[in-house]
Amino acid sequence: MILWQLFVSYLKIGFFGFGGGYAMLSLIQHEVVVRHAWMTAGEFADIVAISQITPGPIAINSATYVGYTVGMQTGHVALGILGSAIATFAVCLPSFTLMVLVARFFMRLHNNRLVEGAMRGMRPTVIGMIAAAALLLIFPHGSDPDEQNFIDPWSWALFGGVFVGQWLKVNPILLIVLSAVAGILIYHVF
Structure with a gap:
């Protein structure tokens, strides 16, 4: 069913x-x-x-x-x-x-x-x-x-960093990798 x-x-x-x-x-x-x-x-x-x-x-x-x-x-x-x-x-x-x-x-x-x-x-x-x-x-x-959403101050900071990186024409793959590393550090290490 x-x-x-x-x-x-x-x-x-x-x-x-x-x-x-x-x-x-x-x-x-x-x-x-x-x-x-x-x-x-x-x-x-x-x-x-x-x-x-x-x-x-x-x-x-x-x-x-x-x-x-x-x-x-x-x-x-x-x-x-x-x-x-x-x-x-x-x-x-x-x-x-x-x-x-x-x-x-x-x-x-x-x-x-x-x-x-x-x-x-x-x-x-x-x-x-x-x-x-x-x-x-x-x-x-x-x-x-x-239920809470997934947006918190860290999410906004990551968004802002990626937005600025994209505006400065940083390689998108590098931005994804850096965001993943930052997410691991922010949400699982600290």
Whole structure:
């Protein structure tokens, strides 16, 4: 039953998640944390962080991790692996299906005023969904009212340091490594 709910949830996310992975985060968070309570907002934030540092699209990576976590709630590793496969397949299926259909008709419709207008109309929506995902990670509103988010003064200091480093054009890989080292020192050594 839970694997079917996982499939339906990620199929819905795949169909309605316009704008890429970051725009999908608010939909994923709503399904996973709010609607089904498969994990807490803090656990979801951890999954988003892991999904960002692993290769591949964030929506697919997070689907794999969430599917594994949900499947493992039954206590069997095989169901965790099956949950990963189901969630990943479900989130990819709508995009694959739509791309096959769109590819057939795109050359005929790409100069159509209605299609062009629809695409332009979706741009502000995508920006809003990305902003909503950022706000959900900063200010979670899960089922536990006492739950704290992952933002603390150290997080803001790390953010500020990376922001300045990016502005000074420091290599992004170096920034990631330095952030990881700083996180280990701040949260596990001190």
